[in-house]
Amino acid sequence: MSKPDKKSRDAEKVARRRQSLTQAAITVIARKGLPGVTLADVAREAGCGYGLVSFHFETKDRLLLAAxxxxxxxxxxxxxxxxxxxxxxxxxxxxxxxxxxxxxxxxxxxxxxxxxxxxxxxxxxxxxxxxxxxxxxxxxxxxxxxxxxxxxxxxxxxxxxxxxxxxxxxxxxxxxxxxxxxxxxxxxxxxxxxxxxxxxxxxxxxxxxxxxxxx
Known part of the structure; x- marks a missing residue:
């Protein structure tokens, strides 16, 4: 069986990261409700930097919809x-x-x-x-x-x-x-x-x- 090419591996990595961020968002929403959620909250919950959350979702609205x-x-x-x-x-x-x-x-x-x-x-x-x-x-x-x-x-x-x-x-x-x-x-x-x-x-x-x- 051939190994996935770099493009496929990169796509899988992005998908896993987005999934981890949406799950972190769900945890934060459960704790704070929608109005209280910030990208910084989600970054802390996911154990990553604010910039990574912003890179994947750009805005809070997009992150919430993804969640x-x-x-x-x-x-x-x-x-x-x-x-x-x-x-x-x-x-x-x-x-x-x-x-x-x-x-x-x-x-x-x-x-x-x-x-x-x-x-x-x-x-x-x-x-x-x-x-x-x-x-x-x-x-x-x-x-x-x-x-x-x-x-x-x-x-x-x-x-x-x-x-x-x-x-x-x-x-x-x-x-x-x-x-x-x-x-x-x-x-x-x-x-x-x-x-x-x-x-x-x-x-x-x-x-x-x-x-x-x-x-």
């Missing part, structure tokens, strides 16, 4: 991997619930950053576009699964409404995790149980008493 894009891609890859690992619609939904509520890509740190970006969507068209596209893609993932369950257990509501409701519950639980009860620790087991109770109301055979202890 959001990194979150989106990490999340999308995780949901594909989790749901694609199963054939059964109920198992796929269970995997998505586990992903959305307490996994390594939706822990308190990540959700703090998602919430920070959410808060700016009314003022930032780029953030709003990212969230709109992600929401459409997520519903496109949920609706066929809910539809498959509806073939076996026709729910009282349209399957698209059921999917939209589940998506809204996820959003609400994410926000609740940031305000919570002031204890500083999210009860993700309870959060997952809420989603199971919602699905059980529509699909008792798939999410009924025999699986009620799953969360």
């Amino acid at each position: 959001l894009d990194a979150l989106v891609e990490e999340y999308r890859a995780a949901w594909h991997a989790r749901s694609d690992a199963h054939d059964d619609a109920a198992a796929k939904l269970a995997a998505l619930i586990d992903l959305d509520l307490g996994s390594d890509v939706t822990d308190d740190r990540h959700i703090a950053v998602w919430t920070a970006f959410w808060a700016e969507t009314s003022r930032n068209a780029d953030y709003r576009a990212r969230f709109s596209e992600l929401n459409r893609a997520y519903l496109a993932r949920l609706e066929p699964l809910i539809s498959a369950l509806a073939q076996k257990e026709p729910p009282a509501a349209d399957y698209r409404l059921v999917a939209g409701g589940l998506s809204a519950i996820f959003d609400g639980l994410w926000i609740e995790s940031q305000v919570g009860d002031g204890q500083g620790k999210t009860d993700w087991t309870r959060a997952r149980a809420i989603c199971w109770a919602y699905l059980r109301a529509f699909f008792p055979k798939s999410f009924g008493t025999e699986t009620s202890q799953r969360p």
Whole structure:
């Protein structure tokens, strides 16, 4: 196998550096929120000089958008991997619930950053576009699964409404995790149980008493 040429090696080095800087930005955003982030903060977190951050991203706005894009891609890859690992619609939904509520890509740190970006969507068209596209893609993932369950257990509501409701519950639980009860620790087991109770109301055979202890 031939070795990568210098151009390829340089491109990989740049990609790794940008990734490390966006991850540092995510850590800083989780700690300080969007308004408090500076390029100097990110440089300190990444253990590099200010000039290197400025070289790769030029402005704070570009760095923040890159951080959001990194979150989106990490999340999308995780949901594909989790749901694609199963054939059964109920198992796929269970995997998505586990992903959305307490996994390594939706822990308190990540959700703090998602919430920070959410808060700016009314003022930032780029953030709003990212969230709109992600929401459409997520519903496109949920609706066929809910539809498959509806073939076996026709729910009282349209399957698209059921999917939209589940998506809204996820959003609400994410926000609740940031305000919570002031204890500083999210009860993700309870959060997952809420989603199971919602699905059980529509699909008792798939999410009924025999699986009620799953969360």
